[in-house]
Amino acid sequence: MxxxxxxxxxxxxxxxxxxxxxxxxxxxxxxxxxxxxxxxxxxxxxxxxxxxxxxxxxxxxxxxxxxxxxxxxxxxxxxxxxxxxxxxxxxSPPSRVTVYTMACTDPEHGNWTREAQETIPLLESLNRPNLVVVKMDNCSMEPVIRRSAYVGLDCDDIRLRSGEIYALDVPGEGLVIKRVIRDLEKQRLAMLAENPAHQSLYLPLDNPGVATVGKAVWVIQEL
Incomplete structure (x- = not known):
């Protein structure tokens, strides 16, 4: 319609x-x-x-x-x-979904843990079977993703493709949302910030401690 x-x-x-x-x-x-x-x-x-x-x-x-x-x-x-x-x-009315914080980590291992922050109504067109919604807690991806934006992550889509935006669980950092580039020549994973005031991250491609949580598929934010 x-x-x-x-x-x-x-x-x-x-x-x-x-x-x-x-x-x-x-x-x-x-x-x-x-x-x-x-x-x-x-x-x-x-x-x-x-x-x-x-x-x-x-x-x-x-x-x-x-x-x-x-x-x-x-x-x-x-x-x-x-x-x-x-x-x-x-x-049908929008379903309510849980929004998780990005910074909460397991004190023993430093891995990201899902800590509920709030719930929001979500249009069915934005929902999908294995969706996780987080609230952006920094401005490293501005203006593409602003601080306090709601970010939908498709946790079924974890195969990293260069140029796309993913959420990764980086031990000690919590959940990190960045644009990912697979640099095969240097055998590293470049996690690029959109905001020039923020540094990008570079990790070995075979870093076993980093886990892909999901691909960013939509953003709800103020213009």
Whole structure:
């Protein structure tokens, strides 16, 4: 199903939040006002907006994007007059997934351990059988992946391919997300940072202590 136009979805957001100006919408979403203009040019509602609106106002992403009723399925949610409908739902609500921290390590071996930080609603289109979601805790991959972004890792995809972004368990470091290059000439694994202020990591190709956790397949973040 093709989403409605940006203008239609934006109008529903304004109605539900009672926001009248772009400045008010930007404040609600925690974004820059220019991000709204950028989204309008692309004719799309960013996933980060959907997450914020669901968590703050209990608004269903399918209602925002497609106008499918009901606007909210959360018990006790209060919406402005003219928004709430009693019609049955036409689509399943987003499932909630656990978000893990990146820095938690086993004190004995130094390996990354999954420590839950929070849960977020996730559209079914972003889910997959062996998905792990982590929250980026540094700015080494900015602007591609910003600090505090939600990163989806496909843990079934662990065969390293040069140029792709992977999460690796580096003993003593925790979970490290970097762009990976297999340097066969020097027999090393280059883990490249996107942010020039951060150093890249170089490890031997046959380093048995480093384990690939999964490939980064999507990012939810503010523009």
């Amino acid at each position: 093709k989403p409605d136009t940006f203008e239609d979805a934006y109008a529903r957001i304004q109605t539900a939040t009672r926001a009248r100006t772009q400045t008010e919408i930007a404040t609600i979403l925690g974004i820059k006002q220019s991000s709204i203009s950028d989204a309008k040019k692309k004719n799309t509602i960013p996933d980060g907006w959907l997450v914020t609106l669901y968590r703050t106002f209990a608004l269903e992403p399918d209602w925002i994007l497609y106008g499918q009723m009901p606007p909210s399925r959360r018990e006790g949610a209060t919406l402005p007059s003219g928004v709430r409908e009693s019609a049955g739902g036409y689509a």
